Amino acid sequence: MSMPFAEVIGDPITQSKSPVIHGFWLERLGIEGEYNRCHVTAGELHGYLDERRADANWRGCNVTMPHKQAIIPFLDRVDAMAARIGAVNTVVCEDGALVGYNTDAPGFLEPLRREMAQTHLFRMARILGTGGAARAIVAALADAGAVLVLAGRDPDKARAMLDALDPDGEHHAAPLSHFAEPTDFAFDDREGCLDLVVNASPLGMRGQPPLPFDFSHVPPRSICYDIVTVPLRTPFLEQASQRGFRTIDGLSMLIGQADHAFRRFFGARPPRGEDDELRRRLTA
Template identity: 45%
Template sequence: MTSGVPYAEVIGDPVGHSKSPLIHNFWLAKLGITGVYRTCHVAPEELQAYLEHRREDPVWTGCNLTIPHKIAALALVDEIDQSAADIGAANCIVPKNGKLVAFNTDGSGVDAAIPGVHNSVCIIGAGGAARAAIPTLDVMCALDIRVVARDPIKARHALSSLPYDLAFYPFAEAAEAMRNVDGIINASPLGMTGQWPMPDNILAALETVAPDAYVFDMVYSPLKTGLLQKAEAIGLTAVDGLIMLVGQAGGAFKLFFGEPAPREHDAELRGLLTA
């Protein structure tokens, strides 16, 4: 507990890799706000108890949610903001007037990371991060959205509440799913430090995308994932996960600490994040 000092935190399992504390504490220092942002490891079976405990803490200003809590948390809050309802997942929980309210700022992060409007996109993964990306892609006029998942049947069920016409492919058919698409988005933990690497056949399938396609990896630890290394090696536009991370953090910071994030310092912040 951080006695008397307002604090927010990021919770997940795992969570030690998170760069969110660096981002939020950097902004707090720039603005001269008294507060702190930290990590807190919360296993799935601990989530309900964690929220019940934090609800009673008067200096807790909220939390970010990462794997695997973004969907499960919706059943444990008192209110769901439209930003989270539209996606069906939350990346922030904030206490308001004695209630816990779920929000989602991931969409703004995705919007910041995707380089322009493209017609066809292939998403790897079908969890909370994918749910955040798909509505943003629809707004950006991506008419052909394909999802590659380890289990396409489970993926279809997981994304069934979203009002979009999606095509689903197993990992074994990644080359077909990626053929001639304008963009690839990794919305899974594959390639993240401590997680399974991106399967070789998915890396090989990058050879089938449109020659001017972008590859956006939401993973930011490591910054240069195997997927992005492969993309750069074959001349595709590679977009790392820090762009989305900082973008979504800006919205969360305002919810937690009541002030807009000082984004005029983004270049300095990125230098710290990549040091």
């Protein structure tokens, strides 16, 4: 008997952890459904969507590299946030129409929901990296009322990203090298403020160069957030923890964005009270 299914597509695709996440939730909720990986090349993308659109059991797909932008012209409609970010990571079949969403933005904010529900005198985020993930993070934090310092190897690219995603915001662009050197800036205690330092780059990932960062740039009471998932405890997070800062790892965003996609695919809330067990499976 056929059953509802969703999947993740990309090229390559074997590295994706999405089947573990969605499969765990389907199992725990007792939902008759499947979530698979599907290798789709750039040349196969249009044909893949035409074929899946005709399948009554297909609920949609998550989209990973390198298709997050390339898939947009083949969709019937794109959600406003996804259009603004310029990337789609979730496609849902809604009454026969293929609709694109970006769940990276709300997924990034999910582990910060308690802080975002509070009132602050000032919110500032230092974001390191100007790639595709950074676009979703910039849009999410700008909408949450944060003043942003976006750092990249090319400050002009950082400036252009800020201007495109939040043209009315009073944000700042900086070279990534600025954060590699010590600063003697005297921070106040930042009571009543929310400060974030986010590594939105692949630096620090296994097989990549280390993140060049000096912790003299981190204000007191900051939260340090790294979206890298391999290794889960990056050198950046380890150093932050040793200095007494609260840390958030890359699985938090990965699980958070999957939560938003799962609801659209299967019409149910994931059992988030079991995140500890899910993490054990993801890191086994």
